Amino acid sequence: MDDLLFSAEEHAEAAALTSRFIAQYQDTVASLPVHATIDRAAVRAVLASPLPDAPESLAALFDDLAAFVVPNATHTSHPRFLSYVMPSPNGISPYAESVAATLNQNCGLAKVAPSAAAVEQTVVRWLAEIVGMDASCGGIITSGGSVANLVGLTVARDHALGDTARTDGLQGGGAALTLYASDEVHSCNDKAVMQLGLGTKHLRKIPTDDALQIRMDMLRERVAKDRRDGFRPFCVIASAGTVTTGAFDPLNEIADFCAAEGLWMHVDGAYGALSAMSERFRSQLSGLGRADSISLDPHKFLFTSFEAGCVLVKNAATLEESFRVAPSYLAKDADPDLVNFSDRGPQLSRGFKALKIWWSLRYFGKTAYAATVDRVADLAQYMGQVAQDSPAFELLSPVTFNCVCFRMSGMDDDANRRVLRQLVDSGLAFLGPANVKGRIGMRACFMNLRTTRRDVDAIMSGLQRLASHGA
Ligand SMILES: Cc1ncc(COP(=O)(O)O)c(C=O)c1O
Known part of the structure; x- marks a missing residue:
């Protein structure tokens, strides 16, 4: 066992144990307690376990799944797990994850993952179609909505800073940039604002009405006041599904306002944007396609396993302006068909998350x-x-x-x-x-x-x- 590879027998044993585990877990999860009663002694024993020197058997690893991991897990696939915005995964995701890990494509560079780039471009285009964004948009699969919002807001900030965004960043001077969202907006946007160096006090939280939607009159007043006071308003974050009550901000009104004011419209659609698949919710999402950027989460309404998010940016060039670098050691050749996804987000090495989205949409429809x-x-x-x-x-x-x-x-x-x-x-x-x-x-x-x-x-x-x- 010194070459770290599997023999044919080991493959067979691992496959049998894994498929048995997946099927049995899914069949019995409804009978497990939804909330783990944490066995502290077992947790502490694991926390104190020494770095292994000698090998263990596959059976021992799977025994520990049964003895420690499963009993001390919260069963988010349990039918009465209804907390957060946290779906149970669909049937195909665990298999897609194994295949993606087997292929181990590094999805930052098209030339080392050409078919994966084609798959990712395809699912990005399909997701854009669902939310009504033009196929010419740029997009990338992310780890989730938090990173999708971070990427979208990075592009919005850089667009506002203009030519000196890369070289001078926020240190180039000028009045403080301000952005706007309802007071129901998800906290990951505050985190993004912190990471982007904008300062949370510049994220103006606008009160909501009785339907928990942003008050457009107060948004207009606040932007006007900020302009009078010498700030630089640059972006409105609309929520397509607020995390607490699932309210949808009035997207068309926000799009009209942003167009009139020259503001970037970002939609945090991590929770609700993909509900546009249903006729029932499509009309309230009709303004989505007018956004400059949208975050959405396949690990919510596509029911993929964690992690799978996505950000779409209407103008693909602006997305790449924020993230493209070209050091000699990456030797990124331009390809007539395929995208280098490291030009569209913060990561260089990236896993093949697009596979489970591709398979989910194809298998279930x-x-x-x-x-x-x-x-x-x-x-x-x-x-x-x-x-x-x-x-x-x-x-x-x-x-x-x-x-x-x-x-x-x-x-x-x-x-x-x-x-x-x-x-x-x-x-x-x-x-x-x-x-x-x-x-x-x-x-x-x-x-x-x-x-x-x-x-x-x-x-x-x-x-x-x-x-x-x-x-
Ligand atoms: C509205 C909204 N935005 C963003 C997020 C964060 O998404 P993620 O957990 O995928 O990072 C969530 C999570 O529930 C959400 O509901």
């Missing part, structure tokens, strides 16, 4: 995805109706997408937090906290391929039981 978006949105509507029909619950916001924010009525904030904690600790379901305009409650986000109405009923009666016990 867009129609099945549209039906799945509708199915999970229907589950949210169902839970919303149950909450509305029962005096035990109170909705915190209208149910317009695939998530529900609600609280136990007649109980204060602390009691609501307690009930949520007890629900999660009980292992019945994993919901997240919600704070909607200062009102505290809980949030269920339906992105799980196994969830049914029976799960919703079990959660709602479980919550009522917990509330009455603690009262």
Whole structure:
């Protein structure tokens, strides 16, 4: 075992153990406790384990999966895991991941990964088509929405800085750049603003209305005020699916405003942009194609395994202006057909994430995805109706997408937090906290391929039981 390669027997054994694990896990995940009761002694034993000197067997590695990893994992594929925006992966992703690792393409340079470049270009074009962006746009698969937003906002910043963006950066002087988003915008945009050296105080958080959408009147006022005060407004971040309530900002109005004001329109569509696959949500996303850049997440509504995000930039040249470098050792030849993806993002070495997106869309097809978006949105509507029909619950916001924010009525904030904690600790379901305009409650986000109405009923009666016990 000194050449680090597998013999035919080892391949056979590893393949059998892996496929058995994948099938068995998927078949039994619904019967596991959704929330791990962490075995601290086991965790500490692993934390203290020495660097291995001698080899172990494949069986020992898989035994540890069963003994340590699975029992101490949170089962995000469990039908009652409804926290965050965290789907269960589709059936094909684990296999695509293994194949991608086997091929081990380095997807930064077209000449060392030509077919992978073609696949990535193709999925980027398909994703652009779903959200209504012109096929001439530039795009790249990222690790997720956070990096997609970072890349989009980098291009927006560099575009605002102009010719000296690369050489002088923000140190070139000039008035402070300001950008705008609703106060419901995802925190990864604050992180991006920090990383880009813009300073979070220059990300103006604009209040939202009762539908949790950005107040256009206040956006207009703030931009006008900033101009009067000598700032340089340069970008509006619109949310296509805010993380807490799933609200969609008015994209067409924002696009009109950005066009009139000469501002870059970036859409954080990590959560909701791909719901454009469904007829039901397409009209509220009709302005997406007018954005200068969009982030979206195949590891959400395409249900790929983590990680898979994407950023699209309307003008492909501006994307490459922010990221292209050409040192002699990379020897990047221009190719008539293929893109060097290291010119479109921060990474040089990159894995073949596009394969699982390619296979997912080809194996299941867009129609099945549209039906799945509708199915999970229907589950949210169902839970919303149950909450509305029962005096035990109170909705915190209208149910317009695939998530529900609600609280136990007649109980204060602390009691609501307690009930949520007890629900999660009980292992019945994993919901997240919600704070909607200062009102505290809980949030269920339906992105799980196994969830049914029976799960919703079990959660709602479980919550009522917990509330009455603690009262
Ligand atoms: C609206 C929104 N933007 C960005 C993100 C961050 O995406 P990721 O976790 O893929 O980095 C999320 C995650 O849920 C989100 O909901």
